[in-house]
Amino acid sequence: MTAPAEPAVTVLVVDDEELTRTGLRTLLSAQPDIEVVGEADDGSQVLPLVERLRPDVVLMDVRMPTVDGIVATRRLREELADPPKILVLTTFENDDHVYGALRAGASGFLRKRAPARQIAQAVRLVAEGSSILFPHAVRRLATARPVHPGAAARTAALTQRETEILRLMARGLSNQAISAELVVSQETVKTHVGNILAKLGAANRTQAVITAFQAGVADPEAA
Incomplete structure (x- = not known):
């Protein structure tokens, strides 16, 4: 008798660039155990979408024009009793926005140009409750401050x-x-x-x- 398949990890992709969202959706949807359930192009859309779609993971850009990833992350942590895990996407790992999102409660961050396999595995790990932590990068971010x-x-x-x-x-x-x-x-x-x-x-x-x-x-x- 075949064992029942594990439920897919559900993901909300948040990025103000349509090309980036399309690329992330394509690479994640190619994984048999990951399902992209929605997209947003600004942080202002995240809370209502999360309340409606209940994703396991939010793949969150930190730099967006109206509401950035820091504010969106903080809102999820403060306003939901059981917020999803948040994985931040960044172009530059020493970005102050990344540091702010991590302090607000994101589980970790990835470079937007990371290999597809690394992004998919990071989504799985974060969904399981792990943190995607790069000690050297976090050290640079944190110790640059008093x-x-x-x-x-x-x-x-x-x-x-x-x-x-x-x-x-x-x-x-x-x-x-x-x-x-x-x-x-x-x-x-x-x-x-x-x-x-x-x-x-x-x-x-x-x-x-x-x-x-x-x-x-x-x-x-x-x-």
Whole structure:
């Protein structure tokens, strides 16, 4: 008896350039496990479309003429009890808009010129709850700014073990890699990561790592 197929990951594509939207729709629709359920050409359309279509992932451009990806991301995080995962698209990875979107709650970012396979895999990972985190790029974005007093106060609430795990997260290590590094179970790491996110008020690992860099608890040279 054939096992039932897993439900497709549903995606809303948001970009002000029609050519980009068409390209993304084409490459994602070619994947058997991904379904593009809608498109938008400005961030002002995102919230009502998400409320109607309920996509798993929003593939979000950061630079749009009326409402940009930062504001659209913040609205989704603030106004929906169960917002979709947000994957930011950018032309330049050191764009301040990317940093703003990550702080607002996006799970990660990708270059618009990334290979089709990488974009599709990123959509799958984000849908599963992972963060698409490039430590070197996030480090450049975060450490270009002064230490933030609020971030330092939040990290002060972490235990010694939680701080240690946060530093490993800032190096880009997965739960499995952290488990091997510290010789503890993955379930233990998962519990610590959950506590870290709660104490930092972070929506995901990316926000937690940004806070670590802002607070000065993670060494930029080690990331």
